[in-house]
Amino acid sequence: MTEFGTDLLERTDTMLDVPWEVILWDDPVSLISLVVRVIKKVFNYDTAKAERLTMQVHHEGKAVVWSGDKETAAAYCVALHSYALGATIQRSQ
Amino acid sequence: MSEPFRRVDDRIIVDIPLTLREWLAAMARTTAGDAVDISTSTHHRLLGPIDPTVDHDDPLTQLHRQMTVEGSLGRFIATHMHESLSEDDAEEWIRAFQLMLAAFSAERAIMTAEDRDNLSQQDHYDLITLQSGVALMIEALDS
Numbered sequence: 552m553t554e555f556g557t558d559l560l561e562r563t564d565t566m567l568d569v570p571w572e573v574i575l576w577d578d579p580v581s582l583i584s585l586v587v588r589v590i591k592k593v594f595n596y597d598t599a600k601a602e603r604l605t606m607q608v609h610h611e612g613k614a615v616v617w618s619g620d621k622e623t624a625a626a627y628c629v630a631l632h633s634y635a636l637g638a639t640i641q642r643s644q
Numbered sequence: 645m646s647e648p649f650r651r652v653d654d655r656i657i658v659d660i661p662l663t664l665r666e667w668l669a670a671m672a673r674t675t676a677g678d679a680v681d682i683s684t685s686t687h688h689r690l691l692g693p694i695d696p697t698v699d700h701d702d703p704l705t706q707l708h709r710q711m712t713v714e715g716s717l718g719r720f721i722a723t724h725m726h727e728s729l730s731e732d733d734a735e736e737w738i739r740a741f742q743l744m745l746a747a748f749s750a751e752r753a754i755m756t757a758e759d760r761d762n763l764s765q766q767d768h769y770d771l772i773t774l775q776s777g778v779a780l781m782i783e784a785l786d787s
Contacts, residue, residue: 579760580749580771581742585778588786625705628694633712634739635746640695 569642571624573617576637577608586636590616593630618643648777649734649784656734656784658727668777669724672740675747676717680710689750690743716740734785741777748774 575590583605590601594617607614616638617627624640631638648660678686690713693701700706720740723733752767754760763771 578746578749579754579757580745580775582775582779584782585738585742588782625694629705629709629712632690632694632709633716635690635742637689638694641697 570618571621571640572615572643573624573627573631574613574639574641575604575608575616575631576639577612578637581636583609585634589631589634589636593627647780647784649780651784651787652728654731655728656731656781658729664773665724668744669721671744671748672717672720672724675744676714676721678747678751679713679717679743685750685753686747689746713743717743731785734781738778738781738785741774741781745771745774745778 575586586605586608587598587601590596590604591598594601596604604614604616616631617624621640628638628640646659648658650657650659675686675690678684679690681687691706691709693699694705695701701709716736716739719733719736723729723737726733729737748754748767748771749760752759752763754763760771
C-alpha cells in the first residue's frame with residue numbers, strides 16, 4: 552500500500568469517527584412550550600433537559616440537541632422538521 | 645366561555661366556530677400547495693435540506709419529508725370539521741398548526757422577534773390565532 556493510500560485511509564477513519572450533531576435553531580414564532588414538548592417526545596429527554604436545551608436555543612439562537620452517527624442524526628432532524636422546527640445536521644466542530 | 649379543545653377520556657372535543665375551521669382549512673391547503681412549489685419561501689422553510697452543505701436531501705429523505713408534510717396537513721384538512729378527535733389526529737393538528745405557522749412566518753420573512761412585533765394588526769391576529777391553537781391543543785392533549 553502506498554503512503555498516500557495509508558494517509559487517505561487514516562483520514563477516512565478519522566472522519567468516520569467524528570460524530571454528527573443535530574442543531575436546533577431558534578425561530579420567533581414557535582412557542583417555548585411546544586419546543587420543550589417536541590424535544591421530550593423526539594429524544595425521550597426528561598423535562599429538565601428539554602427545558603435547558605429550549606432556553607439555550609431561545610437565548611443563544613441554537614443548541615446542539617443530540618450527537619452521534621449520521622443516520623440517526625438525520626432521522627432525529629426529520630422528526631423535528633415534522634413539527635416545523637428549524638433543525639439541521641452537521642459534523643461535530 | 646367554553647374551551648376550544650378539551651379532553652374527554654381518550655378523545656379531544658373540538659369546540660371552535662365554523663368560520664375559524666374554514667379559515668384554518670384554507671390556510672392548510674395553501675401551505676400544502678406552497679410546500680411543493682420550489683419557488684416559494686414556504687418550500688425552502690419546510691423542505692430545505694437538513695444538511696446545509698448540500699443542495700438537496702437524498703431522494704428517500706426528501707420523499708419522506710414531503711409525505712410527512714402532506715400527511716399532517718392532509719389529515720388536518722380531512723378532520724377540520726370533526727367535533728372530536730382521536731389522540732393521533734390531535735397530534736396531527738399540532739403538527740399542522742406548526743407547519744402553517746412556519747409557512748406564515750416564511751412568507752412574511754419573519755426572521756426575528758422584531759420582525760414579528762412589526763407585523764400588521766391582521767397578521768399579528770392571525771399569528772396569535774395559530775399559536776393559540778398549538779398551546780390549547782397541547783394543554784388538552786397532555787391533560
